[in-house]
């Protein structure tokens with residue numbers, strides 16, 4: 250018999266390479282909306298991430314340690330399968346732009362076909378973070394010549410800044 254999915258448990262899946270203040274904002278708001286929130290760090294064998302899955306897991310756990318109803322896990326494969334394996338009935342997503350919305354809309358329709366009992370819930374990015382993406386931040390970290398830490402402070406949680414700079418500088 251299949252286990253019933255918990256409508257008060259949501260999963261927020263992504264690459265989190267690395268986790269940004271935009272992601273953190275969605276996580277904090279999601280953790281207030283749901284009883285439990287699982288952050289799923291996706292392992293995609295076709296992508297070459299900057300941080301390994303273990304590094305992303307460890308950094309996300311450090312950033313999110315004070316959020317008592319939030320846990321972080323790695324997963325491989327389809328996000329809806331991970332949501333089901335967690336026993337959650339909700340997939341949480343963040344949308345920044347109209348382009349995001351278009352992509353997220355098709356993805357949520359595909360996910361509904363794959364898993365009709367899992368509902369996707371979207372949160373609009375906060376004004377302050379709607380321009381923040383992991384890709385943009387990696388570019389800033391790579392190209393900043395001076396005061397890089399200060400520049401990154403507007404985009405990243407504190408524990409991510411030094412590890413990102415070290416990676417980008419090949420340390």
Ligand code: ADP
Pocket residue numbers: 262263264265266269270271272275341342343344345349373374375378379380381382383
């Ligand atoms: P993916 O590789 O699936 O795009 P990401 O880690 O980049 O994974 O993003 C995971 C989720 O967080 C996606 O729903 C994405 O739209 C959302 N997201 C990313 N950055 C932000 C942000 N700055 N504000 C709100 N949502 C965001």
